[in-house]
Amino acid sequence: MTEKAAIEGPAGHTRLRRLETFIDVAYAVLFVQFIMYLLQTEDLAWTDLDFGLLSLLWDNAVEMLRLLIAVGLTLISWNLTHKLLGPLERTNGVHTLLVLLQLIFVCLFLFFAIADPTLGSVSSPVGQSICLAISGFIGVAGWRYARRYGFVRPELSETQKNDVGRSVIIEPATALLNTGLGFVGSDVWTLGWFVIPLLLIGARRWLERTT
Secondary structure (H helix, E strand, O other): OOHHHHHHHHHHHHHHHHHHHHHHHHHHHHHHHHHHOOOOOOOOHHHHOOOOHHHHHHHOHHHHHHHHHHHHHHHHHHHHHHHHHOOEOOOOHHHHHHHHHHHHHHHHHHHHHHHOOOOOOOHHHHHHHHHHHHHHHHHHHHHHHHHHOOOEOOOOOHHHHHHHHHHOOHHHHHHHHHHHHHHHOHHHHHHHHHHHHHHHHHHHHHHHHHO
């Protein structure tokens, strides 16, 4: 470790802890936004339906499914961020900026998801995919930056560091590949979030066995 890194170490550690706290709070706010978008029941109109709230959910099943997918993708993005921050012992201004840029694109993803839940415009699924792809690849770039400048905990082996890099590439790659399916149709695009990662994981395991 260089003399400069040794001096900045305690401050960098404190900055990392604050960054992780900020990220958790920001994602909590995003989840509140999802909750606020749940079906409106205050007018009690659902009481006139044959099966009450179940009928309300069934009548809006497609929108609810896509909302659940959006929540799931946001959870994946949150988990991705923690997988990239967890192995670190400190951060600096540049790395912090990259992490915050990740979050900005997740917020843009939320904008597309909430603005057009029925996916009536092709801009919605394409926008969601592009935002998550950019966010994920920024995260990968942040990890490489942190690794290059020695922010990773010293007890981690090179194999473990490589495993982190490989494990986090699936999410942005899935989003990038699913962008094209947004032009095909909303149902195909929705299915792509389930199928593409399975194909990518299978391809990665096959490559690992053959190399």
